[in-house]
Amino acid sequence: MAIRYSVIIPTYNRVQQLLLTLASFETQTYPKHLFEVIVADDGSTDGTKEMVEGFKASYPLIYVSHPEQRGRSAVRNLGLRRAKGLYIIFCDADFLVLPDFIRIVSRYHRKYPKSVLSGIPHSWDDAFTHYHPDFSPEEKEHCRRILTQSGLWNSDFEAANEIIPIITTEDILHHTGALSKVVSPTRVPPNIKKQFATTDVAPWLLLITRCVSIRRSQLIRIDGFNERFVLYGLEDWDLGYRLHRLRVPFYSIKEVVGYHQEHPTYLRGNVLNTENLKIMFETYGFNDSSLNLLALVPPSADLEVYKSTLRVLHRGFRSKLTRSSALLLRRTLRLAAKQFFYQKNNPAYQKSLNLIKRKAANRKSRVAHVLREMLLKSEKLVE
Structure with a gap:
């Protein structure tokens, strides 16, 4: 077959x-x-x-x-x-x-x-299948805590100069149960x-x-x-x-x-390599808010804010009452992505942000609230 x-x-x-x-x-x-x-x-x-x-x-x-x-x-x-x-x-x-x-x-x-x-x-x-001598101090402490709980910790590990196996191929092949003892939620x-x-x-x-x-x-x-x-x-x-x-x-x-x-x-x-993000903007342009938002809110840093911002943006376009704010939010994300990509000290960028800020000043919708948050993040791209 x-x-x-x-x-x-x-x-x-x-x-x-x-x-x-x-x-x-x-x-x-x-x-x-x-x-x-x-x-x-x-x-x-x-x-x-x-x-x-x-x-x-x-x-x-x-x-x-x-x-x-x-x-x-x-x-x-x-x-x-x-x-x-x-x-x-x-x-x-x-x-x-x-x-x-x-x-x-x-x-x-x-x-x-x-x-x-x-x-x-x-x-x-995670599973601590090996002890690595180049673990950071925090990683060493975490490893010690997990292995101590299961009776597998050996104080000699701390003096090791080479990687020490905790789990062997025999443990895997014969289901000895050792793996479950080194799992860290x-x-x-x-x-x-x-x-x-x-x-x-x-x-x-x-x-x-x-x-x-x-x-x-x-x-x-x-x-x-x-x-x-x-x-x-x-x-x-x-x-x-x-x-x-x-x-x-x-x-x-x-x-x-x-x-x-x-x-x-x-x-x-x-996790978020800036040069690689520039490759994405160069490849796909600046027409997708889900990409543009990466310049302000990397999902690896704050996934909740990243996704909630996109949801608020999408909902904003569904209502006549919030559509203009959604358009301003989309424009802000596009401006920020371009600034991230070109990294130029362009006075027109700050001028555009100030104009959007004035338009959003007295709006009370959720979209307007998120818009003001993204404007603050956008301003930091030129600091």
């Missing part, structure tokens, strides 16, 4: 975590001849190639690589070119999947065959999780490549990831935005399907 799911795992110098992730695919309850795993290596120098090629997988396992690092977009596209499945699952090298992972994804795709399925926000929990507030799961505005924010499944034909239609995104940040939301423009629906998987293997925060990079 043909491969139905191609799991693409991009990686760069994550050999210890990747080993456990590959082991977790050994435990899948979904038929192993119906999925393949493609490790797309972005020039690792830590023995990733030797580990993957020596891994005795019971499922089809493919290794592809760049000779040197080219970035997350390019390496995911490298894996995509080798994929044969009807659906592509992007899965991070540090995402430890549970046994029913692909079976659950398959069940959702039977119900939503042409949709993007995201493991976010219900699979945001996500510190993402419930209201933020709820906002991610709702898709009434900016549903493309659900496309987070820690765990997401997409029809391969849809990815091919939009030419995969934009390889202009080399630095960390926004390459996944850019892909989601382009799929959204094709009217592809987005759904959140409600079950927990895996755990993120905790590692030092600095490895994640800058």
Whole structure:
């Protein structure tokens, strides 16, 4: 039978975590001849190639690589070119999947065959599978607290110079129960999780490549990831935005399907890279308020304000009483995005903001209130 799911795992110098992730695919309850795993290596120098090629997988396992690092977009596209499945699952090298992972994804795709399925926000929990000597002091304390509760903490960890495994492949393969002892519930507030799961505005924010499944034909239609995104940040939301423009629906998987293997925060990079946001404005222009708003309210910093602003804007256009305020809000977001992009000390920008401010001064609607908030943020772009 043909491969139905191609799991693409991009990686760069994550050999210890990747080993456990590959082991977790050994435990899948979904038929192993119906999925393949493609490790797309972005020039690792830590023995990733030797580990993957020596891994005795019971499922089809493919290794592809760049000779040197080219970035997350390019390496995911490298894996995509080798994929044969009807659906592509992007899965991070540090995402430890549970046994029913692909079976659950398959069940959702039977119900939503042409949709993007995201493991976010219900699979945001962390697992301390390794102790990293370069954890920050706060991360070390968090790790110590979680491991102490389960009796796995060893004071010798604090003197370690190398990464120490807490969970082994044997624990994964034989379901020893050790994994459940190192899980740390996500510190993402419930209201933020709820906002991610709702898709009434900016549903493309659900496309987070820690765990997401997409029809391969849809990815091919939009030419995969934009390889202009080399630095960390926004390459996944850019892909989601382009799929959204094709009217592809987005759904959140409600079950927990895996755990993120905790590692030092600095490895994640800058969540909202300003140069990458400029690429988005250069690519799509300034006609979409959901993009323009990124210049003032990054969702990674305040998702509630980001989404509530869009909702207020949309509702404002539905009423004659608030339509003029909605138009002013839309104009403000457009002006701010252009200022963010061009970063010029243009007196006309402040003059335009002052004009909008005067028009909004005595209005009492919710739209006008949000408008004044966005005007204040817009003024800070020239400070």
